Amino acid sequence: MKKAPKLPGMILMDAQRRLLPPLLPFLFFIVAAVCHAGVWLGVIFVAEDIPSYTGGPGPVLAVLHLLTLGVMIATAIGAAIQLLPVATGLAHKSLLPARLLMWLFLPGVLSLTSGFLDANQFLMSAGALFVTLALMVFLHIVTSMLWRATTLKLAIAHAWISMASLFGLLGLGVALVLDFEFAWLMDHQNTAAQHMILAACGFMGFLAIGFGNILVPMFALSQSPSGREGWVSWTFLVAGLVGVLAGLNFQLNALILIAAVVGLIGAALHIKTMFWCLQNGMRKKLGLSFVLIKGAWGMMLLSIALGAALVLDLLGDQGPALFGFVLLFGWLLTYIKGMLQRIVPFLAAMNMSKRNHKPPRLSELAAGLPLKLHALCHALAIVLGAASIAVDQSVGLQAAGVIGFIGAASFVWFCFSVLQSYFSYHRTAAQD
């Protein structure tokens, strides 16, 4: 087993500066897992309103933000604050912003989603304020690290676009919430569409793709893919994002369509580089997580195609909801869940390797059954949910909500079993 380092202070200082107190990122992952269950529960109750939803406060917007903030951004925060220091080799200058983030973000999400649910302007405004402050702190944490990073140029370039999008989406988000009270925006729906594109494609999409460029080769034990193809993909994706935003802003459907095609090429190129990693990696058995990740890649392409079809008015009245569902649930949620089931035990195990006590194997950290149940239910819920929206069948959507909830509850079970192993390890290690 590991012997005590000759200069323990030096080693542990270096490692610990980069490894946060584990409960800090874990808290965000637990929040994400619990909100995930809440989202599917919400789908059951608002199923009738989802297929025809085009915007505005109410239960659908509350469920939507429980997904985007409670699940997606909570996961992004937990992953970024821990993985960025490990990947870049840079330490957080201070843990205070990361701790502050937690105290601002959680009440903010609670207040904002409650405000949307009841169309309560005070709660919406207070929630928007807290969430904005929290995400500005997050922006500060990440950008201060990106400034100092000298490696991983491609992943860092993705992260910069993600952070720029975050800045933009926060500004539009606040404007939208205030518009419910003051009606000052010229076109609320158009602004909401730009807010959503910045959030889903700009912020989360670029973060997911950037992390993918590091994590997929790492999990597959592959060389990094061609840097040239990665940069071409990045350029197409940025052009696509800018084009869609400009097209929405100036209401130029032709520009949105061209931008969608450009974005589709960028996304396909990224997926091509990721498949190169999987084909050339030394580890072929990548488990259930990569079944979800591959499915999510397919959904990414499908969501862009649906976005283009929506602009061409080919999707009927359910078009906006179908596009939103495939983009948020199909692509981003599936990708996040695929990655999280690798990252959660990995981060726990990294924090179980420091004492003079043998850590458990990754495969022993949690039972396999909850992940199998989650993957099966998630896949079923996505297919059934999308089909039900397409044919405007709320009963099918309710069934998808029930199935999705069972899957999400299994994922909560998985996260808690990892935490249980973590605490049990440290209890035993302390006794030895």
Place this chain on the structure above:
Amino acid sequence: MTNEAQIGTDASGRPRINTTGMEPPGPFVAIMGWIETHPDAPEVVVCLERDPVYLFPELTDINWDWDYLSEKPGAFELLLKRLPE
């Protein structure tokens, strides 16, 4: 920055992987890849610029152990050993 790990032997004749100058996840991939492609190797010395906290969960998972041989800021040398089944 370099894409290739330097693979050789140390003064005691043990295989040695030097990942200095590699971008993440290069060091991880080079070390785990070497272990995967040398199923009979009992040990290997690895040199890294950073404390490889990310490596330990994977090593534990494949029943390998590690000892720190030397450590300086920016230069870590570890001996990785296969544990008996």
